[in-house]
Structure formats: C-alpha cells, structure tokens
Amino acid sequence: MWSGRQGRLRPVGCVVEELRCRRREREAALRKARREQQLISKRLLRDDASEEAEGGCVAMILGETEIQHFLRLAQQGTEEKERERALVSLRRGLQHPETQQTFIWLEGSMRTLVGLLTSNQALLQLEAARCLHELSHSEQSAVAEACLPATSYLLTYLSGHSSDFIELCLYTLGNLIVESEAVRRQLLPQGIVPALAACIQSPHLTVLEALGYALSQLLQVKEAPEMIIPSVLGSTLPEHILRLLQPGPKLNLGVAVEFAWCLHYIICSQVDNTLLISHGGLSTLGLLLLDMAGAVQRTEDTGLELLACPVLRCLSNLLTEAAMEVVGGQNQLEDERVVAALFILLQFFLQKQPSLLPEGLWLLNNLTANSPSFCTSLLSMDLIEPLLQLLPVSNVVSILVLTVLCNVAEKGPAYCQRLWPGPLLSCLIGTLASPDIEVVGQSLELLQLLFLYQPEAAKDFLQQSGLQVLERHQEEAQLQDRVHALQQTALHQ
Amino acid sequence: MQLPPALHSRLAGGPGAAEPLPVERDPAAGAPPFRFAARRVRFPREHEFFEDGDVLRHLYLQDVLTQVTEAPERPRVPEFTCQVAGCCQVFDSLEDYEHHYHTLHRNVCSFCRRAFPSVHLLDVHILEWHDSLFQILSERQDMYQCLVEGCAEKFKTSKDRKDHLVRCHLYPADFRFDKPKKSRGPATPGAAVRASAEAPGDDGEQSGGDAMEVCSEHAASLPEPVGERRTSGHRIPSTICFGQGASRGFKSTKKKKGHQ
Numbered sequence: 001m002w003s004g005r006q007g008r009l010r011p012v013g014c015v016v017e018e019l020r021c022r023r024r025e026r027e028a029a030l031r032k033a034r035r036e037q038q039l040i041s042k043r044l045l046r047d048d049a050s051e052e053a054e055g056g057c058v059a060m061i062l063g064e065t066e067i068q069h070f071l072r073l074a075q076q077g078t079e080e081k082e083r084e085r086a087l088v089s090l091r092r093g094l095q096h097p098e099t100q101q102t103f104i105w106l107e108g109s110m111r112t113l114v115g116l117l118t119s120n121q122a123l124l125q126l127e128a129a130r131c132l133h134e135l136s137h138s139e140q141s142a143v144a145e146a147c148l149p150a151t152s153y154l155l156t157y158l159s160g161h162s163s164d165f166i167e168l169c170l171y172t173l174g175n176l177i178v179e180s181e182a183v184r185r186q187l188l189p190q191g192i193v194p195a196l197a198a199c200i201q202s203p204h205l206t207v208l209e210a211l212g213y214a215l216s217q218l219l220q221v222k223e224a225p226e227m228i229i230p231s232v233l234g235s236t237l238p239e240h241i242l243r244l245l246q247p248g249p250k251l252n253l254g255v256a257v258e259f260a261w262c263l264h265y266i267i268c269s270q271v272d273n274t275l276l277i278s279h280g281g282l283s284t285l286g287l288l289l290l291d292m293a294g295a296v297q298r299t300e301d302t303g304l305e306l307l308a309c310p311v312l313r314c315l316s317n318l319l320t321e322a323a324m325e326v327v328g329g330q331n332q333l334e335d336e337r338v339v340a341a342l343f344i345l346l347q348f349f350l351q352k353q354p355s356l357l358p359e360g361l362w363l364l365n366n367l368t369a370n371s372p373s374f375c376t377s378l379l380s381m382d383l384i385e386p387l388l389q390l391l392p393v394s395n396v397v398s399i400l401v402l403t404v405l406c407n408v409a410e411k412g413p414a415y416c417q418r419l420w421p422g423p424l425l426s427c428l429i430g431t432l433a434s435p436d437i438e439v440v441g442q443s444l445e446l447l448q449l450l451f452l453y454q455p456e457a458a459k460d461f462l463q464q465s466g467l468q469v470l471e472r473h474q475e476e477a478q479l480q481d482r483v484h485a486l487q488q489t490a491l492h493q
Numbered sequence: 494m495q496l497p498p499a500l501h502s503r504l505a506g507g508p509g510a511a512e513p514l515p516v517e518r519d520p521a522a523g524a525p526p527f528r529f530a531a532r533r534v535r536f537p538r539e540h541e542f543f544e545d546g547d548v549l550r551h552l553y554l555q556d557v558l559t560q561v562t563e564a565p566e567r568p569r570v571p572e573f574t575c576q577v578a579g580c581c582q583v584f585d586s587l588e589d590y591e592h593h594y595h596t597l598h599r600n601v602c603s604f605c606r607r608a609f610p611s612v613h614l615l616d617v618h619i620l621e622w623h624d625s626l627f628q629i630l631s632e633r634q635d636m637y638q639c640l641v642e643g644c645a646e647k648f649k650t651s652k653d654r655k656d657h658l659v660r661c662h663l664y665p666a667d668f669r670f671d672k673p674k675k676s677r678g679p680a681t682p683g684a685a686v687r688a689s690a691e692a693p694g695d696d697g698e699q700s701g702g703d704a705m706e707v708c709s710e711h712a713a714s715l716p717e718p719v720g721e722r723r724t725s726g727h728r729i730p731s732t733i734c735f736g737q738g739a740s741r742g743f744k745s746t747k748k749k750k751g752h753q
Contacts, residue, residue, distance in 0.1 A: 125596060159612070160599075164592055165596075309550070316534075336511050344496065347496055362542070365534060376513045445523070445529040452519055453522075
C-alpha cells in the first residue's frame with residue numbers, strides 16, 4: 001500500500017492533458033539533468049489535510065517585518081495556540097522562494113527556528129520542523145545550506161519516538177543531503193550513517209519509507225562509492241535493507257521501493273557486492289521477483305514498475321560478481337521460476353512501461369549467458385515465441401532479444417534444434433531488413449550459429465529469399481565480412 | 494505479448510531448475526569475422542542504459558508520476574486530555590498527542606523530571622547527573638561518553654567531550670543537549686511542575702527548552718507562588734533527591750529573552 005503523498009503540483013481540477021504536458025516537461029528536464037550528471041530530486045512532504053483546514057487560501061510572500069513578527073510571536077507569545085499559528089503562517093509563507101530568501105538573510109532567524117525546533121513544546125517543534133522542511137526543499141543552494149545549523153538536532157531526533165516527527169526529520173535530511181557536498185561533509189562526521197542504522201529498526205512504515213528515501217539520496221551522490229558506501233556496508237544497514245525487501249504479507253511497496261533503490265546504488269558502485277551476496281541478497285531479490293510477478297497476475301500492480309526497475313538492476317549486476325562463478329554454490333540463482341516471473345514482468349512492461357523492457361532483457365541476458373539450465377528453461381517453457389514478439393518494439397529491444405537468442409543458440413545443436421523449425425527464421429529475415437546496423441549485425445551472429453548447428457536452416461533461409469536480404473548489406477563496412485561468410489555458408493548447403 | 498498459459502502455473506509451482514540440454518560447442522562459433530560470445534553484462538552507476546529508469550524514479554520522487562491514493566486525513570477525535578499526572582494538555586488528534594507524549598513524557602528523568610529527545614540522551618543524563626558512582630569514577634578514568642551514535646570515545650570532563658563534539662563531529666558549540674551540569678542539586682519540585690504541567694502562560698521564557706538547563710530560571714517565571722506550589726505537589730510523584738542541594742526556590746531571577 002502506498003503512503004500517498006501529494007507533491008507541490010497538486011493536480012486538483014487539472015485536465016488530463018495538462019498533466020501529461022507537465023510530465024513531458026519534467027521528463028525532458030530530468031533527462032537533461034541526468035546527462036549532465038546533475039540528477040537531483042527532492043521530496044516535499046505536505047500534509048494536505050491541514051492545508052485544507054487552513055482555508056486553502058494562497059500563501060502570501062512574507063517580508064522581513066512579517067517574518068520577524070511571526071518569529072517573535074512563536075517564541076514569546078503568551079498563548080500556545082497563538083504561537084503555533086504564528087509558526088504556521090511562517091511555514092506557509094516559506095512555500096515561496098522569495099520568503100525563503102528573506103528568511104535566510106534575516107539575522108538570527110535560523111537561530112530562532114532552531115530554538116523552536118528544540119523546545120519542549122511538541123506542536124511548536126513540529127511546526128518548526130515543517131518550516132525547516134520547506135526550506136530544505138528549495139532549489140537554491142543558499143537556502144538549503146542555511147539549514148545546516150539544524151542538522152545535529154535532526155539527527156538527534158532520529159532516535160526519538162515520535163514517528164511523525166522522525167519522518168519529517170528524515171525527509172528534511174534527505175533533501176539536504178543532495179544539496180551539496182558541503183552539506184554531506186557536515187552530516188557524515190555528525191554520524192548520519194549510525195543514526196540511520198539505529199533508526200531503521202523502527203516498526204513504523206512511514207518512518208521506514210522516509211529513511212529509505214534519505215538513504216537513497218545519500219547513496220546516490222557522486223562521492224558515495226568512496227566516502228559513504230564503505231561505512232554503510234560496514235554497518236547493520238545491509239541486513240536491515242534486505243530484511244525490508246523480504247516478500248510476504250509484511251512487505252510494504254512504498255518502503256520496498258526506497259530500499260530497492262538503495263540497494264541498486266550500492267551494488268552498481270561495485271564496492272563490496274560479495275558482502276551482499278553472503279547476506280542472502282540474491283535469494284531475497286529472486287523471491288521478490290517472484291512476488292512481483294504474482295502481484296501482476298493478481299493485477300495488484302499499481303506502481304509496481306517503480307519497484308521492478310531497481311530489483312532487476314540489482315539482480316543483473318549481482319549476477320556478474322565473481323562469487324557467482326562458483327557452480328552449485330549456496331547463493332546461486334537456479335530456480336527457473338525466476339525466468340517465468342521475468343516474462344510476466346516483461347509483458348507487464350510492454351503494456352505499462354515499455355522503457356523498462358531493456359532492463360528486463362538485460363537480466364534475461366545475464367541469466368542465460370552462462371547457464372545451459374536457464375536456456376533450456378526458455379525452450380521448455382515455450383518462451384521463444386513471446387520473446388520474438390518483442391522484436392518490433394525498438395532497436396535496443398531487438399538487439400537484446402537477439403542477444404538472448406544467441407545465448408541459447410551458442411550452446412550447440414541440441415538447442416538450435418529447438419529454435420528451428422519455427423518462427424525464428426522469418427523473424428530474422430525481418431530484422432535483417434532493419435535500417436539499424438547493430439540490429440542487422442546481431443541478426444548475422446545469430447544466423448551464423450543457426451547455420452552452424454542446424455544446417456537445414458540454411459536451406460530454409462534460401463527458400464525464404466534470405467539471400468536477397470543479405471545482399472542489401474554487402475557494401476556496408478561493418479557488416480560485409482559477415483554477410484559474405486553467411487552467403488558462402490548458405491550457398492554451400 | 495502472448496504468454497503460454499502453463500507459465501502462470503509454473504510460477505505457482507515449487508522451485509526447480511530445468512535439466513539442461515547437452516552443450517556442444519563448435520570452435521567455429523563466433524570465430525572471425527563473427528564475434529559473438531555469451532557473457533554477462535554489468536553497467537556502472539552513470540551508464541546511459543539507466544537513463545529511462547532513473548527518470549522514472551525521479552518523476553516518482555517529484556510526485557508527478559503516480560497519483561496514489563490520498564493520504565488518509567488525520568482523524569479528528571473528541572477532545573481529550575493527556576493522562577500523565579500533572580499534565581493538562583488537550584488534544585483533538587492522536588498524532589498530535591503522540592508527538593506531545595514522546596516529546597514531554599517519554600524519556601523523562603525520574604529524578605529531576607527533565608525530558609530528553611531519546612533514550613540514549615536520557616541514559617547519559619542519568620549517568621552523569623544522578624549517579625554518584627559516576628562522579629567518583631570520573632575522577633580516575635574517562636567517563637564522559639561522546640553523544641554521537643556509533644562513536645565510542647570517552648572523555649575526562651564534560652568540556653573535553655564538548656570540544657570533541659565540535660571538532661570531530663562538527664556539532665554546534667551551543668548544542669542544547671550537552672549543557673554542563675551546574676553545581677547545584679539536580680532535584681527540584683520547581684522543575685517537576687514545569688516539566689509535567691505545561692499550562693499555558695508559563696512558557697514565555699521557555700523558547701529554548703534546554704533539557705539540561707538549571708530549572709530555577711524557569712521556576713522564576715512560574716506565576717504560582719511558593720505556597721501554591723506545595724499544595725499542588727500532591728499531583729506530582731515525589732522526586733528522589735540525592736541530598737546534594739537545598740530546595741531551590743526563587744533564587745535566580747535571570748530571564749532569558751529569546752534566542753536571537
């Protein structure tokens with residue numbers, strides 16, 4: 001069950017088309033950011049219920065005098081409700097970048113806010129934390145960095161007991177973490193890793209999701225492989241992360257998504273994946289994959305792709321570890337249900353999120369490359385045809401599908417006999433006609449294997465006018481040699 | 494994409510690996526001009542292969558992606574009072590009450606009634622402020638432990654610990670949960686009244702709420718006269734006094750005006 005959070009852009013009353021348009025814009029911005037290796041996103045936690053209770057009027061930009069007024073009221077007001085309201089007004093004003101700027105440049109303002117954050121007045125504390133959270137969400141570095149004086153307290157409160165408050169502190173920390181290396185240079189010595197390791201034992205799902213978010217932010221930063229991941233691996237965090245990814249009735253999707261991403265950032269950094277394997281990471285992830293396929297079958301799959309993506313990546317990367325080369329080892333992934341589950345997910349991706357098909361096929365490649373058993377499973381479970389149905393999706397997908405088929409074919413005659421006769425050859429003639437050189441190249445590789453281990457296929461190829469298709473590529477530099485070799489082979493049959 | 498129906502039942506079945514077909518490779522396979530070799534592929538962090546999935550992740554973080562079911566509204570309940578003896582705070586939501594309770598009543602020192610944000614800090618406080626054995630031992634060995642979770646350092650004095658916190662852990666010099674113990678006694682009824690009866694009107698000076706500050710400063714701001722304090726004492730469990738100090742009374746009239 002998702003712990004639904006509405007973001008800043010609350011689409012109440014929005015037309016679907018506006019939503020799509022906004023999403024396209026955001027997507028473009030994110031792609032650009034990623035290419036520049038500046039992919040940063042922050043999470044804003046706003047309690048919409050209380051927003052509505054406040055009358056839902058537009059928050060005003062606050063000036064210096066007003067900010068000072070609210071701060072003074074909050075600090076020295078005589079009535080508790082009055083003090084709380086003052087902070088609420090400040091918080092709503094802080095939703096505006098202009099107010100944020102004014103606030104941080106006002107002398108003593110952060111000091112006062114920190115004072116309120118650490119007061120024993122519970123509701124003032126909460127409101128002060130919300131103010132801080134607004135600031136942490138700012139896209140302007142100066143604003144987020146102005147929150148630095150509060151971090152030691154945010155970390156201290158992680159070992160408290162109030163789950164709402166802890167959740168708020170965690171999201172705030174998560175936002176601050178990605179802001180700059182300067183912030184992290186303070187948070188690390190302040191003990192953020194041990195603090196998170198202690199807090200992850202909380203039973204509250206909202207706290208866990210927030211913690212996963214904060215940790216994923218920490219693990220995503222540029223210097224993480226050298227500066228952060230080693231100490232994370234040295235703590236109790238890996239065991240807890242894997243525990244929270246165990247499939248079963250207690251698995252919470254929102255929590256699992258965050259920790260799956262944490263695991264992905266750890267694994268793809270290649271620091272010490274053997275440790276994760278020794279903690280049973282492979283079997284946990286494999287079982288999770290099965291669980292997700294089950295969810296798809298029961299059509300309980302809202303947002304499942306958000307979890308599937310990092311899980312697939314983790315599995316694929318873990319499979320490349322040297323530890324996996326030990327045949328029959330304890331941590332092997334040999335269960336053919338994994339292949340079944342993967343195909344169910346591929347079908348799900350095709351319908352809901354085609355951009356994830358390459359990642360699924362990447363896992364299929366890593367499963368089948370060195371495994372006669374999994375290649376046999378593909379054949380015995382009749383999965384070749386479904387695989388072929390993915391060819392038209394895109395060039396990247398085609399190449400991956402052809403690669404997987406090559407994995408099967410290269411194992412020898414026993415495998416190729418099951419690939420032909422069948423729809424494969426006509427599909428290959430189709431892919432040979434592709435304008436994409438890599439697609440054609442991979443098709444040629446597959447053809448070679450097929451001709452080698454199943455000579456009758458060459459005859460069939462000729463009969464289906466395969467030679468004419470080959471001829472088209474005779475002049476292409478990257479393909480010539482292979483084309484000629486195949487023409488020779490086919491003609492000599 | 495049509496999946497064979499048997500696939501679904503296979504998923505529901507037990508674990509098992511297929512008995513592999515015999516592998517028989519010809520050295521000509523993948524030989525030049527061909528180049529195919531079956532191999533597992535790994536992608537590092539920043540590889541462009543991850544672009545689509547990463548964008549998906551970040552769209553989710555920005556909450557644009559999945560319009561998930563609304564967060565349940567905080568249920569408002571009929572007003573109720575905090576049940577802790579001496580506390581008359583009123584609430585109309587369980588979440589607010591939970592936070593109040595954890596902030597003020599959960600990690601409370603039974604000797605001096607000060608509240609702490611965590612069990613850890615409470616334990617450290619009790620050890621350093623109320624344990625006479627600690628005082629004796631600390632003369633001979635380093636007993637003041639670092640407050641940062643995971644740091645095992647100990648120090649001879651509270652000041653040394655503070656220096657460590659500032660230097661190594663980049664803590665603020667005025668970290669509120671590390672005030673040095675003043676030489677006066679730890680137990681005081683004044684503190685008890687302050688901590689457990691957060692009546693409106695008594696908190697004008699309490700903006701800092703320093704858990705470890707000497708309470709007489711706050712006692713000074715209480716509107717109740719001394720006599721009334723004694724009669725209201727029956728609501729407060731008796732505090733344990735280690736006999737170090739006389740009763741405090743309104744000795745200090747120092748008022749702290751804000752924290753600018």
